[in-house]
Amino acid sequence: MKNKGIIALMMIGLALISCHDKKANGHSTLKGNELYDSYCIGCHNEHKSPFTERQWLFGGSKDEIINSIKLGRVSFGMPSFKEGLNDDQIEELADYILLLAKQKTLTTDKTASSAIHQSEVQTFKVDTVVRGLDVPWGLEFLPDGSLLISERNGDLLRYSSDKQLIKILQSPEVMAKGQGGLLDLELHPNYQQNGWIYLAYSSPNENNKNIANTAIMRARLHNDQLIDKEVIFKASPETNKRHHYGCKLEFDTEGYLYFSVGDRGNRDKNPQSLDNDCGKIHRIYDDGSIPEDNPFINVKGAKPSIYSYGHRNPQGVCMHPVTGHIWTDEHGPKGGDEINIVEPGKNYGWPIISFGINYNGTTFTNDTAKVGMEQPLHYWVPSIAPCGMTFVKGERYPQWKNDILTGSLRFEYLHRVVLEGEKVIHEEKLLEGIGRVRNVEVSPDGYIYVAIEKPGKILRLMPL
Numbered sequence: 001m002k003n004k005g006i007i008a009l010m011m012i013g014l015a016l017i018s019c020h021d022k023k024a025n026g027h028s029t030l031k032g033n034e035l036y037d038s039y040c041i042g043c044h045n046e047h048k049s050p051f052t053e054r055q056w057l058f059g060g061s062k063d064e065i066i067n068s069i070k071l072g073r074v075s076f077g078m079p080s081f082k083e084g085l086n087d088d089q090i091e092e093l094a095d096y097i098l099l100l101a102k103q104k105t106l107t108t109d110k111t112a113s114s115a116i117h118q119s120e121v122q123t124f125k126v127d128t129v130v131r132g133l134d135v136p137w138g139l140e141f142l143p144d145g146s147l148l149i150s151e152r153n154g155d156l157l158r159y160s161s162d163k164q165l166i167k168i169l170q171s172p173e174v175m176a177k178g179q180g181g182l183l184d185l186e187l188h189p190n191y192q193q194n195g196w197i198y199l200a201y202s203s204p205n206e207n208n209k210n211i212a213n214t215a216i217m218r219a220r221l222h223n224d225q226l227i228d229k230e231v232i233f234k235a236s237p238e239t240n241k242r243h244h245y246g247c248k249l250e251f252d253t254e255g256y257l258y259f260s261v262g263d264r265g266n267r268d269k270n271p272q273s274l275d276n277d278c279g280k281i282h283r284i285y286d287d288g289s290i291p292e293d294n295p296f297i298n299v300k301g302a303k304p305s306i307y308s309y310g311h312r313n314p315q316g317v318c319m320h321p322v323t324g325h326i327w328t329d330e331h332g333p334k335g336g337d338e339i340n341i342v343e344p345g346k347n348y349g350w351p352i353i354s355f356g357i358n359y360n361g362t363t364f365t366n367d368t369a370k371v372g373m374e375q376p377l378h379y380w381v382p383s384i385a386p387c388g389m390t391f392v393k394g395e396r397y398p399q400w401k402n403d404i405l406t407g408s409l410r411f412e413y414l415h416r417v418v419l420e421g422e423k424v425i426h427e428e429k430l431l432e433g434i435g436r437v438r439n440v441e442v443s444p445d446g447y448i449y450v451a452i453e454k455p456g457k458i459l460r461l462m463p464l
Contacts, residue, residue, distance in 0.1 A: 031092060069094065081360045116464065119416070120428055121399035123464040129449070130159050133456025138185030138200070139441045139449055142221075143192055149451075149458065150199065152181030158224060159458075169225035175204040175212040178242025183214075186249035186257070188286060195220040196286065200247040200259060203234055211238045213277070214247045214261045216288070232288025233259075233305065235277035241265035244278075244331075248317035248389070253324045256283050256291060258342070260328065262313035263350070267364075271310050271350045274302035279350060281314065281328065281342050283307040295345030310348040310373065314340075316389025316406055327377075329386040329406050332356040333364075337383045338376035339404070341422060349373035355381055378417070378424040385409035388439035394446030396463050405448065407437025414440065414450060434459075 069081050069090050081090070117124050130136075130149065138150035145161035148168075156171040174182050180202030188196035196218045203215035216233040219226040244262030251257055263270045263279035271279025274296055282305040283294060296302035316329035330338045336356025340348055353367045355376075369375060380386075387407045392400040404417035412435055418426035431450075439451040448461040 119430055122397055124461045127460045127462055128457055129460050130458040135453040136451040136456045137183050137438055139439055140185040140187050141443045148185055150182040150185050154182045166224050172201050172217050174201045180242055180245055183247045184249045189251050198249055200249055202245050205238050211240045213238045214245045235261045239264050244313040250317045250319055252319050258283050258317055258326050260314035260317050267351045277303050279311050280306045281308045307344055308342050308346050310350045312350045315387045318389045321391050321393045329389045332383055334359050335381040335383055337380040337386055339378040340376055347373050355379045384411055390440050390442055393442050396446040405440045407440055409436045
C-alpha cells in the first residue's frame with residue numbers, strides 16, 4: 001500500500017498543467033472537476049480510481065495534499081507547481097481529489113470474450129489469458145508454451161501451459177518504489193541452446209537501498225528458479241529519484257542487445273552528457289561486453305555502451321521485422337511523446353528541443369528543431385503516454401502486418417500506427433477504455449498479447 005501512495009502522489013504531480021488561458025484577474029474560472037480533467041487525467045485512468053481506497057505516503061488531509069502539490073516531492077518525480085498553479089487552483093484541485101478518494105470504484109469489463117471488436121480493417125475478439133496481476137510489465141514466451149511475466153513489484157511469474165501461475169524464485173532484488181521495480185524481459189535469440197533470459201530492473205545500491213538505477217541481469221531458469229545470475233550492466237549515476245528508469249530490451253538480427261535508460265529525473269544534466277548512462281539507448285553484446293564499433297567507444301570520458309543520446313524516457317524498444325532497424329517510442333513531458341528510429345551516435349535533442357512543455361505549464365525550451373539534433377519520426381500532442389511497442393508480425397492479422405502497436409497509459413487504449421516505409425500515414429485507437437496498457441507483444445505463434453495494469457491481466461487478441 002505504501003507503493004500505491006507513492007504512485008498516487010507522483011501521478012498528481014506529473015499530470016498537472018497550468019490553466020493560464022482560463023484565468024480571470026489571476027484566478028482560475030475552473031472548478032475542481034474541470035481542473036482535474038484538464039490537468040490530472042494524463043497520468044490517471046479515466047475512471048479516476050487511483051484515489052479510491054488509498055493510503056497517502058505524505059498524508060491525505062487537504063492541507064497535506066495542497067502542500068505536496070505546491071512544494072512537490074522531487075525524489076518521487078513530482079515537481080513543485082507553485083509557479084504554474086495559483087493558490088485557488090490548488091485548493092479547488094485538492095478538494096476534488098478528496099471527493100474522488102471517497103468514491104467507490106466502478107469498473108466494467110470491456111474484454112468479454114464474446115464481444116466482437118471491429119477495427120478499421122481487422123475483426124477480432126479478446127481473450128483474457130491471465131488474471132489476478134497488479135502491474136505486469138515484461139512478457140516473454142518460452143518454448144514449452146508457458147509465459148513469463150514480470151510484475152513491477154518484483155515478482156517473476158510463469159504462467160504454465162496448464163494454466164498455473166507459478167512464482168519464480170531467486171529473482172533480482174529491486175527497488176519497487178515510484179516507477180521502479182522489475183521491468184522488461186527478453187530471451188536470447190538462441191535461447192533453446194543457451195537458456196539465457198535477460199531482466200531489466202531498478203537495482204538498489206548495496207549500501208543504501210534508497211538509491212538505485214537501471215540494471216540488466218541475465219540468468220537461466222531451472223525448476224522455477226533463476227540460476228547462473230549475472231549482472232551485465234548497471235547504469236550510473238545512482239540517485240534517490242524514483243522515475244524515468246526506461247527500460248525496454250531488444251535483440252537485433254546480429255545478436256546485439258539494445259535497451260533504454262531514462263533520464264532519471266535529471267533533465268538538464270543527464271541526457272546531453274556522455275559521461276553518464278541516463279537518457280540514452282545502449283548497445284552491448286549478450287554478455288555485457290562492448291561492441292568495438294559503438295559510436296563513443298573512443299571518446300574520452302564517454303560511457304562506451306551508449307548508442308544514441310538525448311532521450312527522455314523510452315519505454316518502447318523494438319526491431320522492424322523487415323529492415324532490422326531499432327525503433328523506440330518515448331515519453332515526452334506535457335506533449336511531445338515521440339517515435340524515433342535509433343541511429344548510432346545521433347542526438348535526439350532532449351531537453352534542448354521538444355514539442356512539449358513542463359507539467360506545471362511553464363516552458364523549458366522554445367526550440368523544436370536544432371542543427372545536429374534529430375527530429376522525431378512522429379510525435380504526439382497531447383501526450384498519449386506510450387508504453388510497450390511492437391511490430392505486428394506473421395500472417396494472423398494480414399491487414400495490420402508491419403504496423404506498430406503501442407499502449408496508451410494516459411488514454412487507456414491500444415494504439416495502432418500505420419506506416420508507409422518510414423513515414424506514419426495513419427493512426428487508429430483500439431479497445432478504448434480497456435485500462436492502462438503497459439505492454440504489447442507478439443507471441444511466436446503470431447498472436448498479439450496485451451498487458452493491462454491495476455487490475456493486472458494479460459489479454460490475447462484473436463483474429464476472426
